[in-house]
Amino acid sequence: DVKVTQSSRYLVKRTGEKVFLECVQDMDHENMFWYRQDPGLGLRLIYFSYDVKMKEKGDIPEGYSVSREKKERFSLILESASTNQTSMYLCASFSVAYEQYFGPGTRLTVT
Amino acid sequence: GENVEQHPSTLSVQEGDSAVIKCTYSDSASNYFPWYKQELGKRPQLIIDIRSNVGEKKDQRIAVTLNKTAKHFSLHITETQPEDSAVYFCAASGTGNQFYFGTGTSLTVIP
Numbered sequence: 001d002v003k004v005t006q007s008s009r010y011l012v013k014r015t016g017e018k019v020f021l022e023c024v025q026d027m028d029h030e031n032m033f034w035y036r037q038d039p040g041l042g043l044r045l046i047y048f049s050y051d052v053k054m055k056e057k058g059d060i061p062e063g064y065s066v067s068r069e070k071k072e073r074f075s076l077i078l079e080s081a082s083t084n085q086t087s088m089y090l091c092a093s094f095s096v097a098y099e100q101y102f103g104p105g106t107r108l109t110v111t
Numbered sequence: 112g113e114n115v116e117q118h119p120s121t122l123s124v125q126e127g128d129s130a131v132i133k134c135t136y137s138d139s140a141s142n143y144f145p146w147y148k149q150e151l152g153k154r155p156q157l158i159i160d161i162r163s164n165v166g167e168k169k170d171q172r173i174a175v176t177l178n179k180t181a182k183h184f185s186l187h188i189t190e191t192q193p194e195d196s197a198v199y200f201c202a203a204s205g206t207g208n209q210f211y212f213g214t215g216t217s218l219t220v221i222p
Contacts (some may be wrong), residue, residue, distance in 0.1 A: 031208055040120070042200060042214035043155075050208065058209070059112075090136065092210075100202075100210060102143065102154040 003027070004093050012109045019078040021106050023091030031094035032074040033058075034066065037105070043055040043090065049074055081110045089095040113138040115203050117213025124191050125221050132216045134201035135183040141205035144177060144184045149198045149215075158199075159186070191220045 009095030025032065031050050035043040035058075047066040055066050063085060067075040078085055091103040104108035114137040124130045134144075142163035147155035161168045161175045161184065168175050172191075177184040188195055201213040 001160075014138075033210070035212075039215060042117075043212040046210075047210060048209065094208065099157055099160070102156070104154050 004091060004101050006089075006091050006103040006106050008106050009104060010107050010109075012111065013081050014080075014111055017078075017081050017110075019110075020063050021076040021078075021089055021091075021108070023074045023076070023093075023103055024072050025074075025093035025101070026072065027093060027095065027101075028071065029093040029095055030071070032068065033092040033094065033100070034064075034074065034076045035090045035092065036060070037090055038087050046076065068077060078096065078108075081108075083110050086110045113141055113203055113205065113209075113211040115201060115211045115220045117201050117216060119216060120214065121217045121219075123219045123221060126191060126193060128191055130186075130188045130191050130218055130220075132186045132196070132199055132201070132218070133183060134185070134203075134213050135181075136203040136211070137182065138203070138205055138218050139179075139182065141203040141211075144175070145204075146175060146186050146212075147200045147202065149200065151197075155200060156195050173185050184217040188218075191218075196220045 004025045033048040034046045049055045049068040065077045089096045094098045117134045145160035148158045149155040163166045172189045174187040204210045204212045
């Protein structure tokens with residue numbers, strides 16, 4: 001059974017702080033994704049990675065960066081957190097059969 | 112890029128009735144269409160999917176239909192039960208391995 005875990009379920013940070021959200025999958029998937037989920041907007045893709053050290057911008061990459069040093073770990077970085085980055089962040093891992101498996105989500109509040 | 116639209120945004124049905132959620136997509140190259148169910152406070156879970164070489168797929172009370180010519184696909188839930196209450200997301204994926212999500216449908220099944 002695929003397992004995708006995220007480092008925190010709830011996080012509260014101050015404006016201007018650097019924030020790290022980590023995601024780990026245990027199925028040796030090459031593709032990993034970071035989404036943010038906001039009411040009425042669905043899931044929007046921030047960044048994705050199709051291999052170690054490879055990354056591609058999604059639809060809303062501004063204010064975010066990512067790191068993929070190991071295949072199982074994909075990190076989302078908020079360089080200087082702002083209040084409009086308060087959201088639910090979901091990581092996902094993608095199998096060769098195209099099926100996406102989501103992590104439990106991190107609810108980030110920036111004050 | 113791909114654009115996925117989902118309707119309705121909210122849906123209330125009586126227990127035992129059927130529920131239908133519809134999505135349209137814009138990119139004719141999309142070839143994989145999953146549906147996710149997200150219960151309150153939980154991660155999205157894949158419930159059914161369909162590929163472009165198939166017109167319909169059924170799994171117990173859940174079915175998905177795909178019309179490639181019209182570029183739309185639908186989720187059908189029959190004999191709804193209170194535990195079907197959740198937010199449902201459609202998605203489309205094709206070239207580039209990106210997933211594009213609809214904005215979600217909040218389904219309430221009234222006992």
